[in-house]
Amino acid sequence: MSADLLTDPAEALHATFGFSAFRGVQEDVVDRVLAGRSTLAVMPTGAGKSLTYQLPAVMQQGTCVVISPLIALMHDQLRSATANGIRAATLTSADMDREQTIDRFRAGELDLLYIAPERASQPHFRELLSKAPICLFAIDEAHCVSEWGHDFRPDYRLLRPLMDAFPEVPRLALTATADAHTRADILAQLGIPEEGLIVAGFDRPNIRYTIRHRESVARQIAQLMADVPGPGIVYTTSRAKTEKLAEQLAAATGRTVLPYHAGLEPQVRAGNQAAFVASEDMVIVATIAFGMGIDKPDVRFVAHEGIPKSIEAYYQETGRAGRDGDDAQAVMFWAAGDFAQARSRLSEIEESRRAGENARLNALAVLVETGSCRRAILLRHFGEDPPARCGNCDNCLDAPGVIDATVTAQKLLSAVFRTGQTYGFGHVEKVLLGQADDRVLTRGHDQLSVFGIVDGDEVRLLKPLSRALQARGSLLPTEHGGLMLGGDARLILKGEASVQLVLPPKKESRGRRDRSGSGGGVNPVGDPLFDALRELRRALAQEASVPPYVIFHDSTLREMAAVRPTSLGALGAIGGVGTRKLEAYGDAFLQILREF
Template sequence: MSVAVNDLSAARETLSRVFGFPAFRGVQETVVGRVLAGQSTLAVMPTGAGKSLTYQLPAVMLEGTCVVVSPLIALMHDQLRSATANGIRAATLTSADTDRGQTIERFRAGALDLLYIAPERASQPHFRELLESAPLALFAIDEAHCVSEWGHDFRPDYRLLRPLLDSFPSVPRLALTATADAHTRADILDQLGIPSDGLVIAGFDRPNIRYSITPRDNPLRQITRLIEGQPGPGIVYAPTRAGVEKLADQLGATGRTVLPYHAGLAPEVRAANQAAFVASEDMIMVATVAFGMGIDKPDVRFVAHAALPKSIESYYQETGRAGRDGDPAVAMMLWGAEDFARARARLGEMDETRLSGERARLDMLASLVETPRCRRAILLRHFGENPPETCGNCDNCLKPPAVTNVTELARKLLSAVYRTGQAFGFGHVEKVLKGASDERVMQRGHDQLSVFGIVDDEEANLLRPVSRALQARGALVQNEHGGLMLGGEARAILKGEAEVDLIVPKTTEKAPRRRRGGSADVGGNDPLFDALRALRRDLAREAGVPPYVIFHDATLREMSAMRPMTLDGLAEISGVGARKRDAYGERFLDVIRNFEG
């Protein structure tokens, strides 16, 4: 179908007919309008904002094929399932496909709206020759932050795309990402040849996600409490393969299905575990960060980090895998001083050209975990936004913590570290400050120091949290043997030129009651919703696709609330396009009619 470049009314009609949505969301209409007008664009849109629709819809309307560059085969196949379910003519061309010859024939015959390709293949000369054999409508570059050396998921093959794009100067380019700070955005524009006035930023806020960050004391108990309040699917990130295996075994005792995922597993095991998670409505995946980018599962109800993520961009992207369907979700992070010690040690091994940027990212993570104020505001400011001071949906906004000034205690701790020779771990320094009758303390003569026994019982209870806070901000660092040394602003704190505030440690609480942003019980004990969900489960099993490919929970809830009796009435439900109405409509209507009867 050919359209006038400014014909957004045709785009809205296609949006309703093919995708079943009554209106565009956010900046979708702006981006689609630019694509239809042949303008190259970089769209920065939060996860769950409908990035894929901004190229899938024009691909249906424009003559020629939209070539989509995507970094992972699993992500391509997931997008392929969803596009095909909406009646879009789509195919992938990857090393995992057995029908490559048929796909090439379909492309050359003009029988494809979408062709998904990996950057490694896209940069090859023979692929450019293939593209010359049929008309092209658009180049869409998904996860475009991978093109930037400043990004957190740099993929060198993305930087080889420019010659391919330049070979087709009349074909517009659409780059898409959810995570790119100002520096990364500028690099993406430059590397992909998109003019600076082609930048469209939707904002980074995910208001349906409740952020919760707390010091790690008993991770199994803390994560178990989260799981007890979240019956839907969830992801738990652990920093090591051994940690993944151990935590997966332990969480299996909750009665939920729990599977591991890490690079040490056999490829067929990883693939099977991922497929099981994608198809599940309540499974928990314990994984390293090797798991995630290829997952476009909309109904993940929580993401938990058992340790500090590697950067604030990684944290934003990983937590963004929760609640892509717009329903309430939870992101919980557990952190410890040792996480920052390891992260700062890695900085010492880093190339000088990246050091300042990575140090700034780590400092921003420290601010995020230490702040007594709004977590969301810190995240959004990092990405260049100017958010309100409070969000009403993070742990600090929902229950503001008590804050105490511990500058004097911090000075005592730093002084003890210095006077004991900057060679001992926290346990030894703590004994010195508490005046403990310890043999090692005596042997070293540390009972003769001026700092011996200078903290009282009340201060002693805060020593560990203060040490953790100082290590997070870099005023204390660990050497290769685990001994504490002064660093960063330690001198300024000792001289009284910098203050240290501390969130008063919270006492252990019962599992939180479900509330806005925290509930995964999205059905609300609605028998009709449960029946519709059961039908969706059966249809998904018959079709060999995940349940969300049939319909999202939000669509089923609207069916339950509106209770349409006809196919025309069903078509008024958001998310019911013509293809799905014709394929599944009567079976869902039968369930609704049975409840009405």
């Protein structure tokens, strides 16, 4: 920024970002960095992690070197930093101005230099560092350094020798998703002392968590889109599903819905991502290849059309919603087959990792099948001690019925065992219900002791019970699509383990659907001043070739519309209006405000 470095963090915060106060643990992290002490900050997505290195970078001589895993993420951060007057550059294979960037870096003319771990670990980059003034190493998405983390990247393991060559430069590692085991590994791998750990807490209170059984997923997500205006991300489990679901949703809703996966032509993929980032209402249907490179604050919902890889992955993927602090929704649609597939894939990974992956799958099954607070389960997974109820997940808002279904589970498991552990649920169900079709008669299954032992109220429990037992691993898929006993099935049969079943919610009537917290009330839609401010923002964003949120967040426009400042001084007091943005856009926004 300017040659006159600000020494007071609060002053620098307001001048650079337009904020009057730090959020959460930001100030603690910034203070440690400015004191030259290495730190691992575990902060939830949307808590302002990037500010904790960007602010020290503009307050100190020299460049902060930011190691980041994806080019798209770097370019996103670059746009936002530049809009705030921060001198930033990227050094990637996609940049045409590499020589100019290197010259600026050597001359000390950069506050931030973004680089990928693969390039950072090369000998020629270490040589370049020795010829440039550096004030900080910032390692973004630091869980990638740990084999315990869910996005392990081997090149992150080569960063410590690089940083050890510059012992006087502090290091700041940042992640949103690291349990206690992963945190300890990150500290060890990056050479950060244990006293340097700052954990902000994992709660994202503005996100409403909902988990539903998958029926007609295109219809279910189309209904979610109708209930929740604004941008959304839909995660799918395969490339083929991505393109098909995008077409179905576009046809059903009339909204722009585009696919994103690694198999698309690079220019198509990049174009779809750019369109989503710039949009104020588009939905993107994507594999998990999409997301880590996105820092879009106004995503109003994240939907999963199947189970994610783990609770850590779920937390990170849902965390892409509501980064601006406004209401957002995270909705997962799942089926028993998701767990069956995931458990069958466990046999394909090396044995040393199998137990850990199985434990992750079991933890995810608990989250999916619980009748208690979803948020509490998520937060306990990361070592927190939350209240028993959050008031903003489906189970807290509409408590499901939970019954002891151990006896019915014993009947179901017994039927699977007695029919030879080779048949699918449909056949086992017929045996239990006493339905003697040709297949049942031919195989003599009408003569089994389990034939016809389920009737009355138990009948409606069989399908949800089959799903629940598959989720927890008590029933496993056979090679040919049948079911066999697994996990704690024998303990259940012996009465040494119980089965609590969450009863599926009754079908909602369209007219009585609860739309509160859906994101629909976030912006004062129909307020002509707010609409005019948004229109101006859209025009300025197009002119500057940046997404609208880079100019100002919706929350800033809302405050403008509410306060109606009439001078540059008053406009500069609005949250999110820093010095650089006030100079660049202040007069244009004041003109609109004065018209009203």
